[in-house]
Amino acid sequence: MKLEEPILQVALDFLDLERAIKVAEEAVEGGADWIEAGTPLIKSEGLNAVRALRQRFPNHVIVADMKTMDAGRAEVESAAKAGANIIDVLGAASDATVKECVEAANNYGAQIIVDLIEVGD
Secondary structure, eight states: OOOOSOOOEEEEOOSOHHHHHHHHHHHHHTTOOEEEEOHHHHHHHTTHHHHHHHHHOTTSEEEEEEEEOSOHHHHHHHHHHHTOSEEEEETTSOHHHHHHHHHHHHHHTOEEEEEOTTOOO
16 A cells, blocks of 8 residues: 555544444544544454444445454454454564464455554664
8 A cells, every 4th residue: 555645544442332433423524534443442342343334434444453463364364354454463473473464464455554562663
């Protein structure tokens, strides 16, 4: 993906799916390009949150903030099948996990981003 213009992403770090969808609707009305199913939302609602966002926003990029540390193939596959375009993996994960994530994303037409939380300089 080549980024030519800034992208506005809204992170839905809520526990309640109904509230998350309401905020997503407001964000999209305000110009948001990407909608992130945040980690708290995924932990609370499961990948049903991603499915609901995909259904409600079929033309927007859906990011699944999975914070994958291991079991990369399974996590990326499940998120992509639920409708995520982009799935994140932790930069602190092993090289093998990152490789699994990339391979799985390629198999399902998704992309990977790396979350650099707790990664040193």
